[in-house]
Amino acid sequence: MTDDSTSQDALVIERRFDAPVELIWQMWTIPEHFKAWYGPDGATIPVAKLDVRVGGTRLVCLEISSPQGAMQMWFTGEYREVIENQRLVYTESISDENGNVASASDAGGPEGHPTTTEVRVELEDLGGHTRMIMTHTGIPGDSPGALGWAMALDKLATHVAALGEQ
Amino acid sequence: MTTATDEDRLNETFAALANSTRRAILARLAQGEATVNELAEPFELTLPAISKHIKVLEQAGLVVQGKRAQFRPCSLDAAPLEEISTWAEQYRPVWEARFDRMDDYVTQLVRTQRRDRRTR
Numbered sequence: 313m314t315d316d317s318t319s320q321d322a323l324v325i326e327r328r329f330d331a332p333v334e335l336i337w338q339m340w341t342i343p344e345h346f347k348a349w350y351g352p353d354g355a356t357i358p359v360a361k362l363d364v365r366v367g368g369t370r371l372v373c374l375e376i377s378s379p380q381g382a383m384q385m386w387f388t389g390e391y392r393e394v395i396e397n398q399r400l401v402y403t404e405s406i407s408d409e410n411g412n413v414a415s416a417s418d419a420g421g422p423e424g425h426p427t428t429t430e431v432r433v434e435l436e437d438l439g440g441h442t443r444m445i446m447t448h449t450g451i452p453g454d455s456p457g458a459l460g461w462a463m464a465l466d467k468l469a470t471h472v473a474a475l476g477e478q
Numbered sequence: 479m480t481t482a483t484d485e486d487r488l489n490e491t492f493a494a495l496a497n498s499t500r501r502a503i504l505a506r507l508a509q510g511e512a513t514v515n516e517l518a519e520p521f522e523l524t525l526p527a528i529s530k531h532i533k534v535l536e537q538a539g540l541v542v543q544g545k546r547a548q549f550r551p552c553s554l555d556a557a558p559l560e561e562i563s564t565w566a567e568q569y570r571p572v573w574e575a576r577f578d579r580m581d582d583y584v585t586q587l588v589r590t591q592r593r594d595r596r597t598r
Contacts, residue, residue, distance in 0.1 A: 323569055327577050331584040339580050349580040352572050354489055376493070383496060446577075448569055 322449040329444065333437040336444055337397045340433055352376075358384075359409075366394050370402060371411045388413060392430075400433040491558045494538035499523070500531050504540060507554040511544070517552065 329336055339345050341364045347357040351374060359373035367390060374385045388411040393401035405413045405428045429450050436443040494500055503517055518528040532552060535541035539558050544551045 323573065325570070325573050325577065327581070329581060329584055331588050335584055335587065336580075339584065345583070348583045349576055352489065352575060383493075444577075446573065448573065 322447055324448075325446045327444045327446075328438070329442045330440075331442060332440055333397045333435050333442045336435055336442045337400075340400055359386075364391055364394055364400075366391055368394075369411065370404075371407070373409065384409075386411070389428075393432075397437070398435055402431055404429050404431060490538045491540065494534050494540055497531070497534075500535055503528075503531060503535065504554060507541065507552060511551040511553040513549045513551050 339349060341362060343360040343362055346360050346362065350360070350372070351357045355374050355376045357372060358375050359371065361369070361371040363369050370387075370389050370391065372387045374387070376383045376385070386407045386409050387404050388407035389403040389405060391400070391402045393399055407413045429448060432447040432449070434445045434447075436445075495504075499521060502520070506512060506517060506520070514525060514529055514532060517532070518525055521528065532541060532543065536543060540555055541552050542555050544553070
């Protein structure tokens with residue numbers, strides 16, 4: 313049952329939590345809990361709309377404070393699999409505050425780069441403890457949307473690497 | 479296990495790159511060193527504004543400014559970029575830090591729930 317494990321570029325992180333599986337499930341599905349841990353350091357989550365059902369939409373705002381002032385980034389996506397306390401799969405794309413996915417031309421990234429990513433969360437009940445496996449993959453293809461600055465960054469890194477080889 | 483420091487640095491790198499002018503400056507420097515004046519040329523920006531962008535890039539460790547003469551040419555340091563060269567790996571420190579916070583948060587919740595149950 314390893315669907316779509318053919319993707320070359322995936323991030324897999326496994327963790328064990330000293331908490332029941334129901335609580336870990338809530339970390340991903342209840343906005344109040346999700347906001348408490350999701351933002352990277354120096355970031356807050358002012359908005360998290362999580363319509364947790366297959367086909368349901370999510371909209372998350374990440375606000376990063378930098379020396380240049382606050383920067384908001386919006387992400388939207390769709391829930392693909394929802395099996396309570398076991399398995400959650402959703403997609404993620406950079407969007408605007410209304411959930412309109414950023415167009416590929418806005419990003420100016422190379423073709424063939426994943427523009428939408430998928431986050432898969434698998435939970436295993438270990439009797440009061442929980443094993444969690446999170447897989448973050450790129451979805452190949454030309455779906456609209458973009459990873460924005462991440463793509464620009466890749467382009468630049470590739471360019472720099474090529475120069476280093478000369 | 480210097481993840482906090484690593485993440486701080488990564489945040490700084492991303493913040494530095496989250497600006498099209500700064501990315502353009504880096505792209506220019508990828509072709510060779512340049513003075514602040516040369517870097518300012520393609521932009522409709524004042525020298526102090528360009529200098530500010532260069533300072534941000536310098537703090538992120540992406541640009542090194544020379545000390546010699548009054549020209550102080552800038553050059554690129556690609557090391558921070560190499561660390562985040564594949565898009566999936568670039569998210570690792572972000573997710574690891576998130577799950578550290580999730581761990582702290584659930585531990586706190588479990589403790590509170592147990593206390594509530596006892597006092598009920």
